[in-house]
Amino acid sequence: MTVEGDECCSCWDAYFELNKLERELPKEEISRMVKDSEGDVRYLIESIHHRSDLRKKIAEKSRNSVPSGSQGQTAKPRPFPVPDGIPKTQEELTEEEEALMPESPYTRLLRRMGRYPEWYTPRPDHETD
Numbered sequence: 001m002t003v004e005g006d007e008c009c010s011c012w013d014a015y016f017e018l019n020k021l022e023r024e025l026p027k028e029e030i031s032r033m034v035k036d037s038e039g040d041v042r043y044l045i046e047s048i049h050h051r052s053d054l055r056k057k058i059a060e061k062s063r064n065s066v067p068s069g070s071q072g073q074t075a076k077p078r079p080f081p082v083p084d085g086i087p088k089t090q091e092e093l094t095e096e097e098e099a100l101m102p103e104s105p106y107t108r109l110l111r112r113m114g115r116y117p118e119w120y121t122p123r124p125d126h127e128t129d
Contacts, residue, residue: 014045017052024055 022030033051037044088096 010049011045014048018048021048021051021055 018030033047034044037047
């Protein structure tokens, strides 16, 4: 079957929607939907679009049905900011020392050449945000 134009776009949309549905629905429901199409590709594409639209509408209704008192708040709790001005503990200092690149003739040679091993990322010389 050759599909062109809007039908082609609809077919690709159905493909991506099917991938999303495969993650959300059990395999039995997906296989039942394919079996119900009985080899009719257009019917399968339409049923995938229909199923995906239903799931989107249900999700939208569940988002809109949130109680009015908690609409101003975000769904995820905000993480507590890490303070910058607190000095590091002795445990953190020893952990950083252990994470440094081990001294060996090879690492000294690499430092002299200006390259680091693939597994090592040097500490930045400046602050980054």
